[in-house]
Amino acid sequence: MKLKISFFRALTLLCLGFFVLIPKVFAMTPGTLVYRTSSDGKMYGYSSDSLISADKNKILKHIYPGHVGIYIGQENGEDYIVEALAGGIVKTPAKNFVNESQGEKLLGAKLPIQATPSEIAKAVIIAKNLVGHKLGYDFDFKKQKGPGNGEWTCVGLTEKIYESSGISNPNNLGSLEYNQNYYAVNITPDGFDNYSLANKDGDCFSKNLEFSKIERKTDLYLPLPEIVGFNVGVEYNGERYIFLPYTQFLQSSLRNEAVDIQLSDAFNDDDVRGKTPAALLLLRWSLINNPLSSLKIIANKTGNFLSDLKTKIFGSDNQAEIVWENNQEVKQPTLNKEELAKDNIITEKININQASSDDYQEAIGASPGGIIESGDVMIVEDIQDDSQIKIADNKTVVPLVSKQNIPEQTSKINTQVIPSQTLKESVQKLISAVSITNSSSTISTSNNTQSSASVSKIVAGVRMATNNSTGLPGAVVQSSFNEPKAVINKIYSTENNDFIELYNPTDYDFDLAEANFRLEKAKTAVDPSLMMRIGNPSDGLYPGGTMIKAKGYYLIVRDDANTYYKNKADAIAIRNEFSWTGSGYIIYLGKDALSSTADEDIIDAVGYGEATYFQGSGPALKIEDNYVLNRIKSSGNNNEDFNLIVSDDPNIVWDETNQDNQTDNNQGVTETPNNEQTNNQNNFQSFIFPEPIASEGIIDLWHFSECYGENNYSVGRFDCSIEIKDNYPIFSKTLSANVDLNKTALSFYYRNSKHSTASPRLNLKLKSDGGQEMNILLEPGLFQLEGLPNSNWRYWGAPVFSDDNWHQFTLVVNKDEGYWAAYFDNQEKYKQAFVQTLATNFSSIELSGDMGSVSVDEFAIWNRPLTFSEIKANLELAAPFSPLTDRVAQIAPELKYFWNFDEGSELVNDSGGMQAVDEIKNLKIDLPENSWVWRGTNNTGIINKWGNNLGVDLPAALKTKDMSLAFWWRSNFYPNEGRSLVSLKKGTSNQLGLSPDQVRRSFYFNGQDGIFSEGGGIDLPYDELWHHFAVTYDSYRYSLDFYIDGQKKTSRPFVWVKDGQNPNRLEINSELNSVEMDDLGIWEGALSTSSVLKIYEDSKIAN
Amino acid sequence: MTKIRELVLKMGRRSKGLGVKLFRKNSFLKNHKTLFIIILVILVFIIYISISLLAVSIGRIKLAELKRDMEKSGPCHEDCLFKRQNLELVIKNNLAGDKKLQNDFQEYFLAPDDTGALLIFKIELLKMMADVYGPNNPPEFLIDYLAKAAGLEELKVEIIKNFLAKNDDALLIDYYFSILNSAEGESLKMAAIVALSNVNHKQNLFRVEQVNNLKELALQESSSLNLRSNIVFLLSDYYLLFAEEVKTGLTSIYASAPEPIIKALAAESLNNFGNNEFIIPEIPETDWQNYFK
Secondary structure, eight states: OOOOOHHHHHHTTOOBOOOOOOOOSSOOOTTOEEEEOSGGGOOBTTBSOOSEEEOTTSBEEEEOOOEEEEEEEEETTEEEEEEEETTEEEEEEGGGSEEGGGTOOEEEEEEETTOOHHHHHHHHHHHHHHTTSOOOBOTTOSSSBOSSTTOBOHHHHHHHHHHTTTSSOTTOGGGOOOOGGGOSOOSSOOOEESSOBOSTTOOBOOSSSSEEEOOOOTTOSBSTHHHHOOOOSEEETTEEEEEOHHHHHTOTTEEEEOOOSOOEEOOOHHHHTOOOOHHHHHHHTSTTTOHHHHHHHHHHHHHHHHHHHHHHHHOOSOTTSOOEEETTEEEOOSSOHHHHHHTTOOOSOEEGGGOOHHHHHHHHHHOTTSOOOTTTSSOOGGGGSGGGGOOOOSSOOOOSOOOOOOOOTTOOOOOOOOOOOOHHHHHHHHHHHSOBOSOSOOOOOOSOOOOOHHHHHHHHHHHHHTOOOOOSTTSOOOOOTTOOOOEEEEEEOSTTOOEEEEEOOSSSOEETTTTTOEEEEESSOSSOEEEEETTOTTTEEOTTOSEEOTTOEEEEEETTSOHHHHHHOSEEEOSTTOOOOSSEEEEEEESSOOOSTTOTTEEEEEEEETOSOOSTTSOBOOOOTTEEEEEOOOSSOHHHHEEEEEOOOTTOOOOOOOHHHHGGGOTTOSSSOOHHHHHTOTTOOOOOOOOOBOOTTEEEEEOOTTOOSSSEEEEOSSSEEEEEOTTSOOEEEEEEEEEOTTEEEEEEEEEETTGGGOOOEEEEEEEETTSOEEEEEEETTEEEEESSTTOOSEEETOOOSSSSSOEEEEEEEETTTTEEEEEETTEEEEEEEOOOOOOSOEEEEEEEEESSOEEEEEEEEESSOOOHHHHHHHHHHTOOBSSOOOOOOOOOOEEEEEEOOGGGGTTGGGTOOSEEEOTTTOOEEEOOTTOEEEEETTEEEEEEETTOOEEEEOSSOOOSSOEEEEEEEEOOOTTSOOEEEEEEEETTEEEEEEEEOSSEEEEEETTEEEEEEESTTSSSOSSSSOEEEEEEEETTTTEEEEEETTEEEEEEEOOOOOTTOOOOEEEEEEEESEEEEEEEEEEESOOOHHHHHHHHHHHOOOO | OHHHHHHHHHHHHHHHHHHHHHHHHOHHHHHOHHHHHHHHHHHHHHHHHHHHHHHSOHHHHHHHHHHHHHHHHOSOOHHHHHHHHHHHHHHHHHHTTOHHHHHHHHHHHHOSOOSHHHHHHHHHHHHHHHHHHOTTOOOHHHHHHHHSTTSOHHHHHHHHHHTGGGOOOHHHHHHHHHHHTBSOOHHHHHHHHHHHHTOSOHHHHOOHHHHHHHHHHHTOTTSOHHHHHHHHHHHHHTTTTOHHHHHHHHHHHHHHOSSHHHHHHHHHHHHHTTOTTOOOOOOOHHHHHHHHO
């Protein structure tokens, strides 16, 4: 008896539709995804039908998943689709995509908006290559997205093809992309949706995430495991999930494509597609095939039953608390009973998985002001309609038993080798048979397959790159059960102060000794040598114990190190082997003895300098003396994951000298800031980059450190910030991934950038694809919040803009724990409980403002709620979040030009010569007659008179954003007081200039001007004596500093000069009467306070 | 023991008596001796045929069945496919030890008819042989087939896919390059590219001079756009090994290739390697249409 098995046919995505053939106007782009329904136009999510339906005999009868394939263009004049069907990944004629006779319906054709033409081309190549690899269908739905045999469903295939469309060689199927950080085109965000309930059975349909939860069907007799559990689908947190084609179809990342090829026909399904292997599917969906999940559920059920029984007999300990019961996972609320009572929160227990209609009504009533997106939650009117849960008719019956002999993919076959010629012989035969006819190239046939040293480097690199077990920001931290994990965060190698710092990226503390962690090293050897077994008394002392905190650091220092480091150390290594040079090593962190570069016990490895082995494409930088190799991210590529930062060792003696430039030019010059002068400037304080805070789960992070762009920028909390104001550009960004408002956090620093003179207002909007918004408004004394449940809308008395300082605002939404909270700095100021399920597809943010200007810095959005302790810690650490944009270390200042104006000492009595010559590059300033004046014995300066402007083009623009300008100056009293602007210019713009007179000290920087100080006798003594002026700009500290006579008088914050705008001309322009000047120097780099003082002291002459 | 012997003797006497009585007393048999003999002969014949049939191995029978099925309905999916897989399982289980079945394979494969369903059948034969013999043990007749100029390109491609491409060997790399540098058909060259792309231990087998060869092939205007673009992709696989040479090669392709698509792919690869200064040219719609042809 032939039984019609429409359920299984549906399972294998065979469907019906109508014939659509648009007149051919233009060809459909290969790479286009085509979607259709299952039979009778049904498709879960698209139609009101359940994914799985049963007949009255409680036998699974239909599923309606719908289907998707990828169009790959024509072959021999025929259009083809690549699709995953029951027979595996196959290439089928496009006309057979939709079967009209089964009532299948074409939904449409779509292309990823984001995909570049080359990515589309690569997607097509990947699809073609996957065909024919005998990659079977994932009847268990356990993987759905490959890469192995039996691990593909239709939508998993199309999703993965585009995710992988960025691989450099699409013919290399071994490199399909499974790290979502590197997806080329992520059509559907990865994730599991167990909240977008679609029917009262508890099935979900996700519009935003790949996997929708499908409840087990406890009313079915067949497949039997549905009664006690399930064994199909991706299992996540005790629930099963299936990726559905219509979820992908709905993504806004796709655009519609016109269909102009034949995609449908009427044909006999059995003839063209064949019949579905019913018995095989039964087997697959059975307890026998994979009993674990079913057994697990049985065990859980038993446990729950016993627990309930205990509760019934002995009572519950926490009856008044809210408990969100999410299958096996019961989460404790954050709010206590008093808080709940205060906020009138619902105090009943609701089981979301077993909610009754009343529960839904109650939930609706409980959230009148909250965001409940229709379709995202079960609380929809349609759910009351029985049409949502139609029971399929009884036309067909699934056969219970089939004795058909189903060949398994893994069936064992005889593999006895038949003697034949060796492969090598065969190939030699072949090579001689191929005639080389059209290439001038010759390829030598080499028997030497031994790899070169450089290749072996890469071998190790490639091999180890796959072992990316690190977890700093940028890396995906696997949620494996409390597996100890750490990474090498810093390496230092100066003098005897060698140290290694470890970082724990996990959310739990663990004992490094208990985890058997150890450090090993190698220079060229494959087998590294032991440096330290953490916790072993033979290898070290452990003043800080051996525990490493969650998100914490652990410093291991050599026992010969100075006291500064030893005082900081958690462990002091005593083995002689605990030392290395900065030129090149690979340092391993392992969990047992390591014997090779591919040892499975390697947890992390960092190769630097000339290291033979390293992770990724290359080693990290060589570790220079006084610099620390510092991890900035964890991509698994040593070459990219580290930078050098200046050591914080206070004992370092810095040398500012650039002897090459100075020694040759200082012969015979007595007044030039000479070698000794600069050599002794031993207090250069190179800017130490703040150690960024590693915080997991950041979706998007804006440091604004670019300082120039489409928004207005100013000096920020850490580097630059953007300014928000009514007539300034709005900051509007699409997020890298959708924000699930149920579990998120956002934070930023802000301040009133125009200081107390204005009452600025900052408006932050988080917008969803569906047009929903969450609005936050900050203005003096007011915090306003719309779009979160139970918000009071306006909260007066909020600590907003109460001063001009930087403050941090953080918002946390934690649906699992039933609250949202707003934090101002480290204070939890507002907190509300809620029970609603919120939308999950917030995809953009917008910052706007009016009534004044607000500076915003370090804006971050997380895909998880932050804890209060994290918020506090973040503020206390006073550092930006990781990753930071790389910037080269700050260098010591270098004197580039120096005019001592001493040429007049021999000539001043004869009116002097006509040129002043720079002591370093012989750059000449033409002077008018009578420009020389005596400053002291054998020491002359110049006088700059009204109408006598001086200037000289520099041979090259200053190279650094840091720059300094210093000179001696003298002016007469009123009414003969003088003022000249000494300025470094780019074009007409004064990029660094100073224009002092007896009453006002004006400055110019980056085309802007201002006044350092004003008033006679203020800062500048009111006399007619020589005084020393210096102005320095430190682009790392964003500070323009002003000095008189070696003393810093004031500072102004400024954003650095834009690239390409560095000054290339010096001008001395008289603005009033005349001033006398001497010893004019120009530096690349920012002079330090003590350097300025030393210059002043060394060049001053008794007045 | 005595009782058993007596019982057996008794039964023998009884049956002997029965036979005599049958022929003596049954007039029908007595009068139709000829008919009886004929029936007997037929019975003997049937037994002979049955024995003869049984002498043909199950593997050969299933192979014939598979051939017939494929000739009849060509490619098929799902249930039909599973039926064939079932047949193939039996065939593969017998192939290694059945000389006649092996001869059948050779005979079927080398049969002159390569049209339609038979071509698909031959490809199926290749897959079965690869499964049984292992990819590093191609039967000699397949290597001969690869070597002969008259061999069908589709089948050569399948031999490479099912046997050669699953092996890592320096000589094979040379073989693939010899195909790329030859006047062979495009599908064979594509098979060579795919095989090169999927070499497992590239670091041991790829050589720096191949980079330049690939560069020249990518610029060979006589080749199709599709083939050349795949050569550009392949060149990327050399990057981890010979970064500078690959950069130079791709830069040369970027500078010299007349087609915007090839330029774009080269630029994209270069930019991915960290040289972000390469401008990706606009690609006219017609170029993409040509590319996908």
